[in-house]
Amino acid sequence: MDNWRKIWSRTRQLPNTDPDLQFLIDADGFNSGAGKINEEAWSTYVRHAASLMKIQPDDSLFEIGCGSGAFLYPFYKDGHRVSGVDYSPSLIGIASLVMPEMDFSVQEAAHVDSTRRFDIVLANSVFQYFPSIEYAEEVLRLMWEKTNRMLVLLDLNDIQFADEALRIRKGSLSLGEYEKKYAGLEHLFYERNFAEKALKGKRFTINISNQQINNYGNNKFRYNVVIEKW
Numbered sequence: 001m002d003n004w005r006k007i008w009s010r011t012r013q014l015p016n017t018d019p020d021l022q023f024l025i026d027a028d029g030f031n032s033g034a035g036k037i038n039e040e041a042w043s044t045y046v047r048h049a050a051s052l053m054k055i056q057p058d059d060s061l062f063e064i065g066c067g068s069g070a071f072l073y074p075f076y077k078d079g080h081r082v083s084g085v086d087y088s089p090s091l092i093g094i095a096s097l098v099m100p101e102m103d104f105s106v107q108e109a110a111h112v113d114s115t116r117r118f119d120i121v122l123a124n125s126v127f128q129y130f131p132s133i134e135y136a137e138e139v140l141r142l143m144w145e146k147t148n149r150m151l152v153l154l155d156l157n158d159i160q161f162a163d164e165a166l167r168i169r170k171g172s173l174s175l176g177e178y179e180k181k182y183a184g185l186e187h188l189f190y191e192r193n194f195a196e197k198a199l200k201g202k203r204f205t206i207n208i209s210n211q212q213i214n215n216y217g218n219n220k221f222r223y224n225v226v227i228e229k230w
């Protein structure tokens with residue numbers, strides 16, 4: 001089992017009351033350091049993403065690496081059909097708990113069934129954990145087949161800032177301490193034209209924008225890609 005999978009699969013202590021949106025945000029890892037996001041900033045971000053995706057009231061959404069469903073939850077609350085996969089059984093358990101009528105399953109991103117289609121197929125803050133660019137290209141091809149209209153990659157690590165992001169992550173740790181703490185926990189970074197190159201030969205319009213989440217320390221290193229099929 002790779003190290004990221006172990007971390008994401010840790011059991012989460014459930015609250016005594018129904019989990020709220022902030023619980024989902026925290027469970028999905030946006031609860032510490034530069035990656036910390038509060039509920040208000042998250043809701044503003046989701047609304048911004050919805051406008052980038054040109055969401056329609058009847059749209060169905062499918063998320064690769066959906067975690068506990070923090071990103072999908074506001075769409076579910078608005079009456080959309082949502083669904084997703086994630087390799088973490090504990091996070092999928094939470095998503096199924098908070099959105100009981102929806103379909104969530106434990107699955108590796110590269111094994112997604114691309115025949116069941118959705119209007120919007122997305123991944124938010126997931127591609128940095130993939131083992132290689134080739135793996136990411138394969139997931140992107142599956143997402144392309146699976147979507148009726150929109151393929152959306154949010155919060156992608158920008159390779160232009162890889163050194164700076166690494167410096168910040170390393171902080172004051174010595175090289176030895178850093179290697180020990182983060183062994184097998186590398187992040188993958190992507191060129192801005194990664195999606196365009198991987199989908200070469202297909203017909204689409206692409207919109208790439210800088211990440212902008214209030215008080216999110218990773219804004220500078222991340223970007224968003226919205227691909228509309230022709």
Ligand SMILES: C[S@@+](CC[C@H](N)C(=O)[O-])C[C@H]1O[C@@H](n2cnc3c(N)ncnc32)[C@H](O)[C@@H]1O
Pocket residue numbers: 008009025028029030063064065066067068069070071085086087088091107108109110123124125126129130
């Ligand atoms: C930062 S969390 C984001 C969760 C969710 N997308 C959100 O926005 O709240 C990253 C998620 O990606 C999932 N993940 C990473 N690599 C994966 C893979 N190869 N297959 C399936 N899920 C993966 C993790 O389990 C984790 O839930």
